Amino acid sequence: MQNICINRGTLYDILYMHSFDSTGFFRSVGLRDTLPRRLVITALTEIGRPVSHKEVHEWLKKKRTAINLVTVYRILEKFETLGLVHKQPTSGGFVLCALSAEHGHHGFLSCQQCGTVEEFADPDLCRVENAIARKAGFIPASHLSEIVGICSTCHAA
Amino acid sequence: MQNICINRGTLYDILYMHSFDSTGFFRSVGLRDTLPRRLVITALTEIGRPVSHKEVHEWLKKKRTAINLVTVYRILEKFETLGLVHKQPTSGGFVLCALSAEHGHHGFLSCQQCGTVEEFADPDLCRVENAIARKAGFIPASHLSEIVGICSTCHAA
DNA sequence: AAAATTAATGCAAAATATTTGCATTAACAG
DNA sequence: CTGTTAATGCAAATATTTTGCATTAATTTT
Numbered sequence: 001m002q003n004i005c006i007n008r009g010t011l012y013d014i015l016y017m018h019s020f021d022s023t024g025f026f027r028s029v030g031l032r033d034t035l036p037r038r039l040v041i042t043a044l045t046e047i048g049r050p051v052s053h054k055e056v057h058e059w060l061k062k063k064r065t066a067i068n069l070v071t072v073y074r075i076l077e078k079f080e081t082l083g084l085v086h087k088q089p090t091s092g093g094f095v096l097c098a099l100s101a102e103h104g105h106h107g108f109l110s111c112q113q114c115g116t117v118e119e120f121a122d123p124d125l126c127r128v129e130n131a132i133a134r135k136a137g138f139i140p141a142s143h144l145s146e147i148v149g150i151c152s153t154c155h156a157a
Numbered sequence: 158m159q160n161i162c163i164n165r166g167t168l169y170d171i172l173y174m175h176s177f178d179s180t181g182f183f184r185s186v187g188l189r190d191t192l193p194r195r196l197v198i199t200a201l202t203e204i205g206r207p208v209s210h211k212e213v214h215e216w217l218k219k220k221r222t223a224i225n226l227v228t229v230y231r232i233l234e235k236f237e238t239l240g241l242v243h244k245q246p247t248s249g250g251f252v253l254c255a256l257s258a259e260h261g262h263h264g265f266l267s268c269q270q271c272g273t274v275e276e277f278a279d280p281d282l283c284r285v286e287n288a289i290a291r292k293a294g295f296i297p298a299s300h301l302s303e304i305v306g307i308c309s310t311c312h313a314a
Numbered sequence: 315a316a317a318a319t320t321a322a323t324g325c326a327a328a329a330t331a332t333t334t335g336c337a338t339t340a341a342c343a344g
Numbered sequence: 345c346t347g348t349t350a351a352t353g354c355a356a357a358t359a360t361t362t363t364g365c366a367t368t369a370a371t372t373t374t
Contacts, residue, residue, distance in 0.1 A: 033371095034370070035369095054359090073361070
């Protein structure tokens with residue numbers, strides 16, 4: 001159930017709420033089509049920026065469509081395994097930085113298996129990211145890149 | 158105090174513990190050179206992977222150099238403002254993904270001011286990241302890029 | 315269309331994690 | 345050494361996340 005891929009067209013429909021066939025969608029991923037789940041999708045769509053569980057919960061309360069906070073947790077957890085929703089994957093912990101923050105860029109290679117994290121700095125990457133930002137009319141302050149995978153030691157073993 | 162830049166050579170010294178002049182280092186950033194601070198640096202250096210506050214605390218306890226968990230919080234918070242330590246910057250919240258996870262890549266442009274997050278997919282970026290991974294003998298499973306800055310709307314206003 | 319099945323929800327409470335206030339300790343300037 | 349004050353420790357308040365179980369409601373079966 002972890003790596004189910006979701007059809008991009010469907011996601012587009014969800015985002016813009018045109019003709020979103022929730023029953024069909026949920027059925028296709030083996031879940032029931034429930035009101036709380038539709039409401040969470042609505043909330044995320046309308047809010048349109050990263051939010052905490054609590055914020056989703058409160059947004060719904062304001063709309064008088066409150067559902068239990070515990071349910072919000074469970075729904076988002078499930079959505080995450082579907083790739084429908086995204087949460088920063090790292091342990092969220094601290095790493096001592098090998099490279100100064102002066103570049104405003106932090107790059108990490110983190111191994112899923114042994115948990116090792118290597119830090120890197122790559123001028124190409126910075127350049128590409130700056131270009132992306134510029135194209136979007138964005139003034140970049142800092143970059144963060146994380147590449148999750150299997151390190152050489154682990155896949156040798 | 159937010160954007161103090163730390164000398165890269167000093168960080169290298171810290172990491173490898175050769176001739177680390179803790180007093181000089183802390184003084185240069187306007188902090189006192191205390192045992193708990195030196196211990197936290199040692200812990201992060203020795204552990205060498207992302208850790209939670211609790212893990213740092215427990216590691217120190219095992220070494221019989223326990224310091225209070227609250228202190229660990231405060232030290233890491235301070236270190237973070239120095240850029241000595243790094244923690245994923247996003248609110249850590251959820252975003253509804255516009256793009257399917259099938260590429261294994263998530264790119265976000267997130268505005269510091271208004272909190273808006275735009276999602277992007279960029280083949281160049283993927284290519285560069287794959288190259289970085291390959292060079293390090295890494296088998297990449299997924300990428301995450303976040304560009305933090307000011308969006309066009311905000312800097313127009 | 316009703317009954318049966320069982321996933322999903324809500325509620326209460328437990329477990330964790332984080333923050334705050336204040337008294338005490340210890341860095342360090344003079 | 346002494347005084348000053350940043351930094352720490354402790355206790356307790358808050359906030360966040362998880363768990364167990366009874367109930368509800370979506371879907372399947374008859």
